[in-house]
Amino acid sequence: MESGDDIGPAGSGDDGLPASRARTRARTRAPVMSDVGRLAGVSHQTVSRVINGSPHVRPETRERVMAAMQELGYRPNPVARALVTGRSKTLGVVSFDTTLYGPASTLFGIERAAHESGYFIIVASLEALNRSSVSDAVERLRRQGVEGILVIAPHAEAGEALLDTPFDVPLVAAEAGPEHGAPVVAVDQVAGAVNATRHLLDLGHRTVWHITGPPDFIESRQRRQGWQATLRAAGVEVPEPLVGDWSPRAGYELGRQLSRDPEVTAVFVANDQMALGVLRALHEAGRDIPGEVSVVGFDDIPEAAYFQPPLTTVRQDFIEMGRRSLRMLLRTIETGRRASTEPLVPPELIVRGSTGPAPAR
Amino acid sequence: MESGDDIGPAGSGDDGLPASRARTRARTRAPVMSDVGRLAGVSHQTVSRVINGSPHVRPETRERVMAAMQELGYRPNPVARALVTGRSKTLGVVSFDTTLYGPASTLFGIERAAHESGYFIIVASLEALNRSSVSDAVERLRRQGVEGILVIAPHAEAGEALLDTPFDVPLVAAEAGPEHGAPVVAVDQVAGAVNATRHLLDLGHRTVWHITGPPDFIESRQRRQGWQATLRAAGVEVPEPLVGDWSPRAGYELGRQLSRDPEVTAVFVANDQMALGVLRALHEAGRDIPGEVSVVGFDDIPEAAYFQPPLTTVRQDFIEMGRRSLRMLLRTIETGRRASTEPLVPPELIVRGSTGPAPAR
DNA sequence: CACGCCTCAGTTAGCGCTAACATGCCGCGC
DNA sequence: GCGCGGCATGTTAGCGCTAACTGAGGCGTG
Numbered sequence: 001m002e003s004g005d006d007i008g009p010a011g012s013g014d015d016g017l018p019a020s021r022a023r024t025r026a027r028t029r030a031p032v033m034s035d036v037g038r039l040a041g042v043s044h045q046t047v048s049r050v051i052n053g054s055p056h057v058r059p060e061t062r063e064r065v066m067a068a069m070q071e072l073g074y075r076p077n078p079v080a081r082a083l084v085t086g087r088s089k090t091l092g093v094v095s096f097d098t099t100l101y102g103p104a105s106t107l108f109g110i111e112r113a114a115h116e117s118g119y120f121i122i123v124a125s126l127e128a129l130n131r132s133s134v135s136d137a138v139e140r141l142r143r144q145g146v147e148g149i150l151v152i153a154p155h156a157e158a159g160e161a162l163l164d165t166p167f168d169v170p171l172v173a174a175e176a177g178p179e180h181g182a183p184v185v186a187v188d189q190v191a192g193a194v195n196a197t198r199h200l201l202d203l204g205h206r207t208v209w210h211i212t213g214p215p216d217f218i219e220s221r222q223r224r225q226g227w228q229a230t231l232r233a234a235g236v237e238v239p240e241p242l243v244g245d246w247s248p249r250a251g252y253e254l255g256r257q258l259s260r261d262p263e264v265t266a267v268f269v270a271n272d273q274m275a276l277g278v279l280r281a282l283h284e285a286g287r288d289i290p291g292e293v294s295v296v297g298f299d300d301i302p303e304a305a306y307f308q309p310p311l312t313t314v315r316q317d318f319i320e321m322g323r324r325s326l327r328m329l330l331r332t333i334e335t336g337r338r339a340s341t342e343p344l345v346p347p348e349l350i351v352r353g354s355t356g357p358a359p360a361r
Numbered sequence: 362m363e364s365g366d367d368i369g370p371a372g373s374g375d376d377g378l379p380a381s382r383a384r385t386r387a388r389t390r391a392p393v394m395s396d397v398g399r400l401a402g403v404s405h406q407t408v409s410r411v412i413n414g415s416p417h418v419r420p421e422t423r424e425r426v427m428a429a430m431q432e433l434g435y436r437p438n439p440v441a442r443a444l445v446t447g448r449s450k451t452l453g454v455v456s457f458d459t460t461l462y463g464p465a466s467t468l469f470g471i472e473r474a475a476h477e478s479g480y481f482i483i484v485a486s487l488e489a490l491n492r493s494s495v496s497d498a499v500e501r502l503r504r505q506g507v508e509g510i511l512v513i514a515p516h517a518e519a520g521e522a523l524l525d526t527p528f529d530v531p532l533v534a535a536e537a538g539p540e541h542g543a544p545v546v547a548v549d550q551v552a553g554a555v556n557a558t559r560h561l562l563d564l565g566h567r568t569v570w571h572i573t574g575p576p577d578f579i580e581s582r583q584r585r586q587g588w589q590a591t592l593r594a595a596g597v598e599v600p601e602p603l604v605g606d607w608s609p610r611a612g613y614e615l616g617r618q619l620s621r622d623p624e625v626t627a628v629f630v631a632n633d634q635m636a637l638g639v640l641r642a643l644h645e646a647g648r649d650i651p652g653e654v655s656v657v658g659f660d661d662i663p664e665a666a667y668f669q670p671p672l673t674t675v676r677q678d679f680i681e682m683g684r685r686s687l688r689m690l691l692r693t694i695e696t697g698r699r700a701s702t703e704p705l706v707p708p709e710l711i712v713r714g715s716t717g718p719a720p721a722r
Numbered sequence: 723c724a725c726g727c728c729t730c731a732g733t734t735a736g737c738g739c740t741a742a743c744a745t746g747c748c749g750c751g752c
Numbered sequence: 753g754c755g756c757g758g759c760a761t762g763t764t765a766g767c768g769c770t771a772a773c774t775g776a777g778g779c780g781t782g
Contacts, residue, residue, distance in 0.1 A: 083768070
């Protein structure tokens with residue numbers, strides 16, 4: 001791009017050539033199509049043809065137009081184009097707390113994929129996780145004229161909110177339960193929990209305790225379900241699960257409870273942050289990991305490999321999730337009808353140092 | 362144009378009542394201002410007045426118009442409005458790796474603040490951290506018609522790229538060094554490093570070792586500078602700093618090096634993730650924390666309080682950073698000229714269990 | 723009672739672009 | 753020689769909205 005240098009504040013001199021106009025008008029009005037046309041000696045429509053790559057333009061004319069655009073530092077006005085074509089080339093993403101690793105990574109994957117497809121992403125983050133705030137965000141994005149909406153909705157109520165969602169806007173949900181109106185892209189939480197639990201049982205543990213996330217998160221429910229099903233299938237006792245809130249603090253508090261019970265030799269924690277708290281509580285209680293107690297987390301946050309001991313956990317490929325959901329949204333936009341739900345993305349068990357054979361009794 | 366109802370596949374019958382059209386056209390063309398006007402028995406301009414809260418509308422008329430909007434499910438077309446007003450109510454954010462806690466939180470703060478001010482945020486994340494990719498992202502956002510741009514630019518080269526940036530778009534840099542063309546909002550990294558280092562010296566440590574971030578990050582440089590200046594001022598030896606890359610892995614590797622040197626009793630690590638690696642390395646080497654070695658991190662990520670031991674660190678208020686930079690950008694847009702750089706946001710030392718008095722020698 | 727002025731509404735003219743049609747020109751076949 | 757079709761371009765008409773003017777009616781003022 002050559003235009004970089006003709007916009008700066010320094011270019012004051014008038015060297016007589018029309019080229020200097022780009023400089024002097026720096027803070028004037030931006031050039032429009034007909035300005036380009038005038039300079040190139042063609043109509044604005046021909047300029048439009050050049051921009052949109054119409055085949056019916058003589059190469060020579062095309063050259064002249066390009067030169068004129070260059071000279072004026074012309075850039076097409078996307079708003080005007082969007083008005084007439086009805087396509088804004090923007091997509092909306094509704095997300096809760098993009099500070100967390102999961103949503104942040106998903107958003108990142110979405111953005112990357114969108115960029116590759118020539119779309120822009122408008123984010124609307126939620127103040128609170130409830131039905132009306134989701135509908136609200138969706139509504140705001142529609143008002144803004146997005147072509148489609150992606151909802152990162154790990155929360156049950158958020159998922160329900162999608163039912164209120166008007167059908168005239170393409171919409172895809174990521175990380176939501178399968179029970180709602182919109183097509184869903186998600187990681188197979190149940191499978192992840194099954195793998196984690198099975199891993200612990202395979203190590204010889206009599207049964208596996210569980211710390212869940214907040215009950216209104218779909219992921220919490222599904223992980224719990226996978227854990228419970230696995231224990232049932234194995235015909236072992238299903239201990240009462242402890243309910244956390246995803247925070248390391250909750251993990252710590254609940255970990256202290258568990259550490260008092262000598263029966264507890266294996267814990268499946270619903271996310272890595274809580275698992276961190278559990279590790280700490282067990283450590284403080286003098287319980288050896290994995291000698292006396294084994295711990296499995298969920299997510300595989302970048303820190304997990306450096307916990308003490310390194311955390312065995314279930315990896316979710318959030319970036320891939322983002323890409324997939326974007327692809328699905330684009331498909332929905334193109335075909336004009338809601339796509340069906342995609343196959344679940346399989347998670348992967350990453351075995352590290354926080355799990356080991358059950359202690360001899 | 363009356364063509365609204367001859368577009369849909371279903372709209373064949375003429376049912377006479379305008380009211381019922383709202384239903385039948387559900388999946389047809391979206392209603393526009395004149396549809397509302399017609400239904401309410403006023404001109405489209407009066408509808409516009411109602412929407413924009415003009416005082417010169419009789420309450421009764423206003424009522425009728427509102428009712429008509431309601432009935433048709435009318436929503437104003439933001440694109441058309443943007444075209445005529447020249448204001449898109451969107452801002453662009455350029456950011457590198459929004460997967461990391463810092464940028465993610467800053468983005469979150471920005472988005473919140475933008476929402477409060479009635480703006481939307483378009484994100485453009487960077488593939489790579491270099492000059493051209495930043496200019497590129499800025500360019501893309503301009504093309505999209507944003508009113509202003511916020512660059513989260515912790516990287517030196519990214520900061521330099523701002524120099525290439527055209528002056529005709531309001532632009533604010535967050536987390537950048539002060540040396541560039543754009544106004545900057547940032548946390549006082551030097552002060553943070555000084556506090557951390559001073560804290561360790563005050564505990565009686567002879568000197569303080571340092572693990573830096575990648576040298577091309579401004580934050581790395583400033584933290585290193587604050588650390589070095591403090592040691593110099595105290596008249597103590599300045600050990601050669603070790604260079605990391607922000608990752609826990611790097612912290613671990615470098616921590617292992619440090620753990621071999623019995624002289625090392627205090628380490629200031631440039632971020633919490635690397636500090637985690639250091640804790641682990643020291644632990645494996647059998648060095649007691651904080652008995653034998655004290656460790657201080659930087660950032661205060663949510664996990665830090667649950668490391669073993671809980672990490673003493675320097676807290677940066679990323680959300681506040683986001684808010685401030687957004688405020689500054691809006692000011693720039695309103696006043697039409699680039700604001701001057703804001704005073705630095707002071708960080709806060711959070712003392713936890715990873716630091717203690719120097720061991721007796 | 724004429725005049726000015728305010729209130730409330732309507733009419734008109736774009737914003738910058740694309741889509742659809744119109745036009746002039748060329749070469750071709752009969 | 754003349755019509756005909758395709759190419760390269762111009763002209764016109766909007767997209768849905770706001771801004772700016774226009775106009776009708778009501779009311780206070782000298």
